[in-house]
Amino acid sequence: MARPQPRESAATLRAETEADGSLRLRVAGRLDTRTTGGAWRAAQRALEQVRPRRLVLDASELEYCDGAGVVLLSSLRRRQEAAGAGFELVALRPELVPLLALLAPPSEPPPSRERPLSLLERVGRAAAGLAGEGVALLAFVGESTAALAWAATHPRRVRWHDALLVAQRAGAEAAGIVALVGFLFGLILCFQSANALQRFGAEIFMADGLSIGLVREMSALVTAILLAGRSGSAFAAEIGTMKVNEEVDALTTMGIDPVRFLVVSRVLASVAVTPLLAGIFGLFGFIGGGLVFTSFGYGAITFVNRAVEAVTLGDLLGGLFKALVFSVLVSAIGCLRGLQTGGGPSAVGLSTTRAVVSGIVLIAVADGILAVVYSALGI
Numbered sequence: 001m002a003r004p005q006p007r008e009s010a011a012t013l014r015a016e017t018e019a020d021g022s023l024r025l026r027v028a029g030r031l032d033t034r035t036t037g038g039a040w041r042a043a044q045r046a047l048e049q050v051r052p053r054r055l056v057l058d059a060s061e062l063e064y065c066d067g068a069g070v071v072l073l074s075s076l077r078r079r080q081e082a083a084g085a086g087f088e089l090v091a092l093r094p095e096l097v098p099l100l101a102l103l104a105p106p107s108e109p110p111p112s113r114e115r116p117l118s119l120l121e122r123v124g125r126a127a128a129g130l131a132g133e134g135v136a137l138l139a140f141v142g143e144s145t146a147a148l149a150w151a152a153t154h155p156r157r158v159r160w161h162d163a164l165l166v167a168q169r170a171g172a173e174a175a176g177i178v179a180l181v182g183f184l185f186g187l188i189l190c191f192q193s194a195n196a197l198q199r200f201g202a203e204i205f206m207a208d209g210l211s212i213g214l215v216r217e218m219s220a221l222v223t224a225i226l227l228a229g230r231s232g233s234a235f236a237a238e239i240g241t242m243k244v245n246e247e248v249d250a251l252t253t254m255g256i257d258p259v260r261f262l263v264v265s266r267v268l269a270s271v272a273v274t275p276l277l278a279g280i281f282g283l284f285g286f287i288g289g290g291l292v293f294t295s296f297g298y299g300a301i302t303f304v305n306r307a308v309e310a311v312t313l314g315d316l317l318g319g320l321f322k323a324l325v326f327s328v329l330v331s332a333i334g335c336l337r338g339l340q341t342g343g344g345p346s347a348v349g350l351s352t353t354r355a356v357v358s359g360i361v362l363i364a365v366a367d368g369i370l371a372v373v374y375s376a377l378g379i
């Protein structure tokens with residue numbers, strides 16, 4: 001048996017001004033998508049004429065109300081509240097109360113504006129954030145060390161295939177840019193030192209300064225900076241994308257340690273290729289410097305002999321050790337920033353930027369510490 005259709009009746013709205021200055025609006029009939037517009041215009045006219053301190057909306061004769069009607073009731077309430085006036089809804093049918101609560105919840109007060117922070121508070125927050133970064137970095141260093149120790153004791157469980165792919169992207173594919181920058185650095189260093197040494201007729205010592213600078217400092221330092229901008233950012237972007245896609249959370253749910261699964265292969269690959277890249281940088285730096293050296297009338301064999309005599313085994317080992325330290329710092333900080341990626345469309349880009357900046361800062365700090373240690377040890 002078909003259900004009877006509700007009787008069609010237009011919505012009416014009667015305005016009555018009470019003795020205390022309040023306005024009572026009596027709503028009758030059906031408030032639906034067809035009739036709510038007329039009722040809303042009538043309510044606006046009544047409110048503009050009286051501007052009551054208190055509005056009483058009487059719904060005792062309201063037969064039906066859909067979403068459009070609920071929006072009307074809610075709009076009248078918000079208008080009164082915005083004007084600082086009172087509002088009361090009376091005699092609403094019980095079955096309509098949940099609909100009003102669902103579609104038109106009470107408006108929340110506007111959030112209070114926070115007072116501007118003082119200089120001391122800003123410095124304190126910055127110090128607290130820096131301390132938190134230090135604690136997170138220290139904790140990650142411990143996790144990475146434990147993961148590398150696990151890799152040393154369980155070499156068959158290391159993802160060597162991924163390590164080889166990372167070594168190819170971070171090492172073989174970066175050899176060209178490293179060689180080009182090394183060649184230009186050698187060229188520039190020799191030209192700059194020649195301008196000063198020509199005053200004393202000591203251009204021959206260009207080979208000594210270039211060789212010592214490249215082996216002890218520039219090869220490892222510049223290679224690490226290139227690694228931070230190229231590979232560290234890539235590590236942060238890859239792991240950050242996995243974090244945004246909840247793949248890292250899935251690994252944790254399956255009982256797989258993300259540090260062992262994602263970080264170990266990248267750190268091992270970086271440690272393997274960075275000394276080789278530093279060697280390529282130094283070799284092409286020597287070639288660039290040799291071209292400048294020979295342009296002053298000296299022979300290539302003279303350049304080679306001066307460079308070999310100037311560089312000691314300690315210089316070579318010290319430069320290689322710096323390259324190893326820098327490679328661990330850059331790869332680890334890139335993975336850490338990737339694991340710290342938050343949500344939002346700009347999260348991966350922010351993590352990439354933080355990885356590059358943090359990597360370069362750590363390289364500078366580590367280089368300064370190693371310089372002091374080498375000086376104390378007489379290396």
